[in-house]
Amino acid sequence: MKRVYSIVLLLLLQSSLLFAADIRFTASVSKTEVSTTEQFEVTFAINGNGDRFTPPSFTGFLVVAGPNVSTSMSVINGNASSSMEYSYVLIAVKPGTYSIGPASIVVNGKQLSTKPINIKVVKGQAVPQNNNAAAPQRQNGPDSRVTMHKPGTDISKSLFIRADVDKKSVYLGEQITLTYKLYTRVAIVGSEPEKLPDLNGFYSQDIKNPDQNVHWRTEVYNGSKFNVANIKQTILFPERGGDITLDPISFFFVVREANAASDDDMFGQFFGSYNDVKYRIKSTPVVIHVKPLPLAGKPDGFGGAVGRFSISTGIDKTELKANEPLNYKIKISGTGNLKLIKPLNTAFPPDFEKYDPKTIDTIVENVNGQSGSRTYTYLLIPRHQGNFTIDPVKFSYFNPGTGKYVSLPTKPFQIKVNKGLAENNVTAYSSTDKQDVKLLNKDIRYIKPDDGNIIKRGEGFYDSGLYYGLLAFGPLLFLGALAYGSWYERANSDIVKVKSRKASKIAAKHLASAQTQLSAKNSTAFYENVFKGLYGYLSDKLNIAAADLNREKIATELKTRQLDEPLINELLDTLDLCDMARYAPVSGISEQQIFDKAKNMINEIEDKI
Amino acid sequence: MLLLALVPALAFCDDGTSALFKKGNEYYAKAQYEEAIASYQKLVDGGYQSVPVYFNLGNAYYKNGDIAPALLYYEKAHKLSPGDDDIKLNLQLANLKTADKLDEAPEFFISKWWHSFILTFSLGTLAVLSVLSILAGSGVLILYRFTQSVTVKKASFYTAISLVFLGLVFIFIAGRQADYFESHQQAIIFSTSVTIKSAPVHTSKDLFILHDGTKVEVLEHNNDWIKIRLVNGNEGWIAANDVRDI
Numbered sequence: 081m082k083r084v085y086s087i088v089l090l091l092l093l094q095s096s097l098l099f100a101a102d103i104r105f106t107a108s109v110s111k112t113e114v115s116t117t118e119q120f121e122v123t124f125a126i127n128g129n130g131d132r133f134t135p136p137s138f139t140g141f142l143v144v145a146g147p148n149v150s151t152s153m154s155v156i157n158g159n160a161s162s163s164m165e166y167s168y169v170l171i172a173v174k175p176g177t178y179s180i181g182p183a184s185i186v187v188n189g190k191q192l193s194t195k196p197i198n199i200k201v202v203k204g205q206a207v208p209q210n211n212n213a214a215a216p217q218r219q220n221g222p223d224s225r226v227t228m229h230k231p232g233t234d235i236s237k238s239l240f241i242r243a244d245v246d247k248k249s250v251y252l253g254e255q256i257t258l259t260y261k262l263y264t265r266v267a268i269v270g271s272e273p274e275k276l277p278d279l280n281g282f283y284s285q286d287i288k289n290p291d292q293n294v295h296w297r298t299e300v301y302n303g304s305k306f307n308v309a310n311i312k313q314t315i316l317f318p319e320r321g322g323d324i325t326l327d328p329i330s331f332f333f334v335v336r337e338a339n340a341a342s343d344d345d346m347f348g349q350f351f352g353s354y355n356d357v358k359y360r361i362k363s364t365p366v367v368i369h370v371k372p373l374p375l376a377g378k379p380d381g382f383g384g385a386v387g388r389f390s391i392s393t394g395i396d397k398t399e400l401k402a403n404e405p406l407n408y409k410i411k412i413s414g415t416g417n418l419k420l421i422k423p424l425n426t427a428f429p430p431d432f433e434k435y436d437p438k439t440i441d442t443i444v445e446n447v448n449g450q451s452g453s454r455t456y457t458y459l460l461i462p463r464h465q466g467n468f469t470i471d472p473v474k475f476s477y478f479n480p481g482t483g484k485y486v487s488l489p490t491k492p493f494q495i496k497v498n499k500g501l502a503e504n505n506v507t508a509y510s511s512t513d514k515q516d517v518k519l520l521n522k523d524i525r526y527i528k529p530d531d532g533n534i535i536k537r538g539e540g541f542y543d544s545g546l547y548y549g550l551l552a553f554g555p556l557l558f559l560g561a562l563a564y565g566s567w568y569e570r571a572n573s574d575i576v577k578v579k580s581r582k583a584s585k586i587a588a589k590h591l592a593s594a595q596t597q598l599s600a601k602n603s604t605a606f607y608e609n610v611f612k613g614l615y616g617y618l619s620d621k622l623n624i625a626a627a628d629l630n631r632e633k634i635a636t637e638l639k640t641r642q643l644d645e646p647l648i649n650e651l652l653d654t655l656d657l658c659d660m661a662r663y664a665p666v667s668g669i670s671e672q673q674i675f676d677k678a679k680n681m682i683n684e685i686e687d688k689i
Numbered sequence: 690m691l692l693l694a695l696v697p698a699l700a701f702c703d704d705g706t707s708a709l710f711k712k713g714n715e716y717y718a719k720a721q722y723e724e725a726i727a728s729y730q731k732l733v734d735g736g737y738q739s740v741p742v743y744f745n746l747g748n749a750y751y752k753n754g755d756i757a758p759a760l761l762y763y764e765k766a767h768k769l770s771p772g773d774d775d776i777k778l779n780l781q782l783a784n785l786k787t788a789d790k791l792d793e794a795p796e797f798f799i800s801k802w803w804h805s806f807i808l809t810f811s812l813g814t815l816a817v818l819s820v821l822s823i824l825a826g827s828g829v830l831i832l833y834r835f836t837q838s839v840t841v842k843k844a845s846f847y848t849a850i851s852l853v854f855l856g857l858v859f860i861f862i863a864g865r866q867a868d869y870f871e872s873h874q875q876a877i878i879f880s881t882s883v884t885i886k887s888a889p890v891h892t893s894k895d896l897f898i899l900h901d902g903t904k905v906e907v908l909e910h911n912n913d914w915i916k917i918r919l920v921n922g923n924e925g926w927i928a929a930n931d932v933r934d935i
Contacts (some may be wrong), residue, residue, distance in 0.1 A: 230825070524778070524782050528744055530741065535738065543816075553824065555746060558827040565835055
């Protein structure tokens with residue numbers, strides 16, 4: 081782009097006698113530090129009209145172009161003003177410090193001179209070709225005139241990419257800022273990336289540059305001046321220890337090359353023909369030495385955080401009903417490998433149902449690294465009522481600056497859980513419980529503790545003799561019962577006969593008791609028993625009711641039964657005797673004799689009836 | 690009276706066998722399975738048996754890692770007490786550890802129901818139940834014979850008949866069960882890997898390979914060979930000493 085000069089020059093006398101307008105004569109250069117064979121411009125400007133302009137000698141420089149004179153005139157509000165500019169394009173030949181001497185001009189008879197300007201010249205070869213040297217609009221372009229590349233010379237000396245890291249020896253997980261810088265002294269007309277680095281062994285986060293344009297700046301490297309631009313900036317976190325080499329980045333650049341013919345001729349470089357050649361440029365490899373984190377002092381639950389951090393925990397309510405949700409937030413903020421921190425091991429009470437935490441990152445990557453905050457939000461639902469404590473979370477990080485581990489404490493939270501709504505409780509409970517029961521069933525049932533009737537093989541109850549015996553026993557018993565029953569009924573059909581048969585038994589019973597009384601010499605009782613025995617016997621045998629029982633009746637009945645007279649009499653006598661003997665002692669007959677007599681009586685009657 | 694006299698004869702419980710059994714249980718509780726196996730096995734080898742003896746021996750073998758003998762004794766226990774759920778579950782779990790996966794041929798559903806019916810109680814239980822039923826029936830019949838009241842007579846008659854019928858049913862089921870076990874002779878394969886042949890000679894064609902722990906049904910005996918049938922219906926011949934009868 082060409083600059084258009086349109087300045088009006090007014091020559092004014094240097095003396096203060098002259099008119100109000102201040103005439104100044106200044107000299108300026110486009111660059112105060114140039115390299116050899118680099119063009120720059122020197123301009124002498126006067127804001128008035130002057131003549132007999134005399135340039136300085138320009139020793140040590142070659143004048144490429146000049147003088148370029150431009151004048152301008154303007155009338156503003158009736159005031160006329162003019163200015164003039166003389167500019168020269170110079171090139172330095174040898175390195176060193178030179179001075180551009182004063183120029184002079186006569187304004188209104190007065191001579192004005194500019195101040196001398198020092199120019200430092202450094203060694204340089206070809207210089208990038210770019211026509212927008214001093215244009216204020218394009219600040220991002222390289223600001224010195226460029227030259228085309230000389231074919232046959234090594235391109236790597238004029239055009240290379242450096243991988244610049246802010247630290248070369250770091251701890252595992254410590255952040256490194258990597259910048260790929262392009263250094264060039266040749267004219268680049270086009271570029272395209274060939275291969276972006278894999279950056280194996282690192283977790284990388286690119287720093288995004290919101291400004292799409294490339295900013296150029298000049299740097300002196302190895303004694304030469306270069307135009308430098310940052311191609312890419314990344315934050316790296318090493319993932320393993322040891323020496324890791326950074327993968328190179330490679331770009332294709334299209335470089336403007338001078339034709340072989342106009343080799344030595346500097347002017348030919350500007351005005352001669354040229355070619356555009358594509359070169360592939362790879363960055364220099366860089367080795368990063370990664371130190372593993374020290375084992376000494378490593379706290380439990382260290383989650384790999386390297387950098388500088390702070391932690392805060394919070395809970396949204398401390399009292400709630402069962403089955404209501406509770407949000408527990410853990411916020412970690414600071415600089416370092418925030419995105420690589422392993423999830424914290426939280427210890428929640430076992431009756432709380434916990435869900436995986438939501439992670440919200442507010443992280444910014446810039447040249448200082450990765451910084452910001454990460455918030456974990458845990459959703460908890462208590463299933464039972466009671467008072468619970470959420471234990472404090474243990475967070476520790478490694479500070480690479482100090483080389484020490486730092487443990488940050490947090491505080492515990494007391495949660496009071498009130499009884500929840502009944503329906504929710506039941507459904508939640510049964511589903512969790514059901515699963516547990518199933519799992520337990522995988523082992524064999526335990527041994528039986530009691531021996532369960534150990535018997536010899538083949539001697540089991542079934543099919544044994546005992547079994548059949550018992551089986552038969554029932555029916556047999558029944559048949560026996562049947563037989564017995566019919567017999568019994570037959571025998572007992574005649575009541576009278578039954579009574580009669582029973583009678584002698586009863587008498588025998590009574591006489592037996594009499595016998596006992598006899599042995600015990602209880603005469604009264606003896607007689608009583610004999611009396612009772614006989615009477616009872618007769619009552620039953622003759623079927624006379626006890627109330628009707630008297631001597632007469634007995635006699636009548638016995639007669640009817642065709643009993644012998646003497647027997648009847650004997651019986652009656654015995655009866656009388658026993659009766660009497662109950663109240664008065666009897667003589668003439670002993671008790672034993674009476675007893676025997678009674679017995680005989682009964683036997684005789686039994687035989688007869 | 691007669692019953693009371695017989696009961697002592699029933700009580701066979703030899704103190705020695707009880708002690709051996711308890712010893713086995715102690716070893717098992719201490720996880721000394723080899724010693725537990727030895728104790729229980731002594732009982733079995735001495736000719737004694739009972740459901741817990743077989744079951745515990747099966748458990749001890751299982752815990753010791755010998756699946757084939759475990760299955761053998763579980764099956765023996767099952768034969769004595771077919772309705773016992775512990776035995777059935779352990780059989781299931783032990784079968785999971787056998788090498789051969791065999792799909793059971795589907796059984797006709799009526800015969801399945803019938804078999805599960807006759808196998809609900811053990812023979813011992815059925816015998817006792819049948820005796821009790823008959824005795825009770827007889828007792829009630831006697832009551833029927835001697836009671837005077839008409840209602841009691843009626844009630845006792847029907848009760849007696851039902852009891853006697855129940856007793857007969859038990860006898861019948863017991864008979865069926867005994868017959869079932871008699872006809873369905875089964876065995877467990879003990880050799881780790883054995884080839885089943887198509888005929889009872891070594892040179893006959895190989896049909897399939899079975900592994901230890903697989904249950905087979907014994908169909909025929911022929912010299913040293915046994916004709917077996919698998920649960921999926923396949924048949925073949927196997928050497929007699931590769932299996933042990935349940």
